[in-house]
Amino acid sequence: MEFNRLQPSIRMHSYLTLSALKKTLLYAIQNTLMPDEKYRILDLGCGEKPYLPLFKDWAIEYIGIDTSAGDLYGIGEFLPFRNNSFNLVISTQTLEHVDDPINLVSEIYRVLAPRGIVILSTHGIWFNHGDHWRWTESGLLKLFSPRFQIEILENGGAILCLFQFLCFYAMRVPIFREITIPIFNILGRGLDRLIAIPKFLTINYTVVGKKM
Template sequence: MISLGRLFLPRGLHERMQVDRYPILRFIRTEAIPLMKAGMKVLDAGSGRLPEQTLRAEILATGAELHTLDFCAGEGVDFVGDVTAMPFEANSYDHVLSTQVLEHVQDPAAVCAEMARVLKPGGHLFLTTPQSSPIHNEPWNFFNFTHYGLTLLFEKAGLSVVKKEAQGGHFALLAFMLHWTVRVIQGKDLPKILKVPLILGSKFIFGFCLKIILLWLDQWDKEPTNTLGWNFHGQKPRK
């Protein structure tokens, strides 16, 4: 189905309305990209193919050298491999990115340890992952994480937690779940005469009207426990 927001909203507002993506993009833009400089090496671990590499141009604009690794070959994937056993020497990268990957691996602790291994001393890991998310990319969707669990994984990998932030609060999560109604309806075997109006109505009500109200309310959820997920910034100790 066509995205109504992409058709009618300014690009910046449409991006802001993507409640499951915007907090991640903002986190990488504010926490990671400002630390990237010319000559640095950056690894996007579990990058996906080129259309999924949303911030690729912004990272390359810093002058840093970007390498991408994914389990599946495709356009924009430099290295094909498993994030539990990456084909890189220890202490190779200044920064490692891992956005919405950890929930899809069978051994999250091994992945965190592996990302810590390839980081240079003093290097930074920027990791995002869900706490509350519908099942997706089946059957490769194994875990959701609390910030307590992520802190434990980082500490076991020898990384200090520089910053952790929620991907929105209760109202942002509610906005996402209500908008998910569109996908639920799309997956049902309903008569077309009923299905199309239900989808369009849900997009307008849940994907726009209520979403604006809920995102406005979300600013007052200062310490959320009910959140879409978590953004973590970790650092490898300097020797």
């Protein structure tokens, strides 16, 4: 099955997380970016730039940097750009992989122009896949303050976490996963909307910040 982060299939084991992330990114775009402005955008840890379609209408320039793909090779702790180079930095599911999160946030701050915007997502709860960190709301506040005025958005609640992990376990049982994963995704999506349990368990966070 093709792995599509922007349009995840209901049969994907990570459908719940990716759908919640897309919803939050759209919320951040609609409530943060000005419709009549254009932005120089840096996609940090861009991979194959799956979220470029969400930002292209605002982009006067869109540069992706990564260790394995993108326009430039590089790591987030040492960005090869001058100070104040970008109006917007986006980073999806990268913070948990870097060696030095504090330095990465410092570099984001450095390359952003005054009043520039950062939109960054990272795992709250996830399985081990070679990453280094897990984040909480208070940890992200400490990491980004006082350099940024930030809002931290939860990407789904405790019910979504439960069904996301059921999907992980279902992947281990190939004979049933084609049936169980779509069922878990449908139930998780619907029940998470009906039963809101905020600030208890969160599969993912999105930080929306403005440079101070």
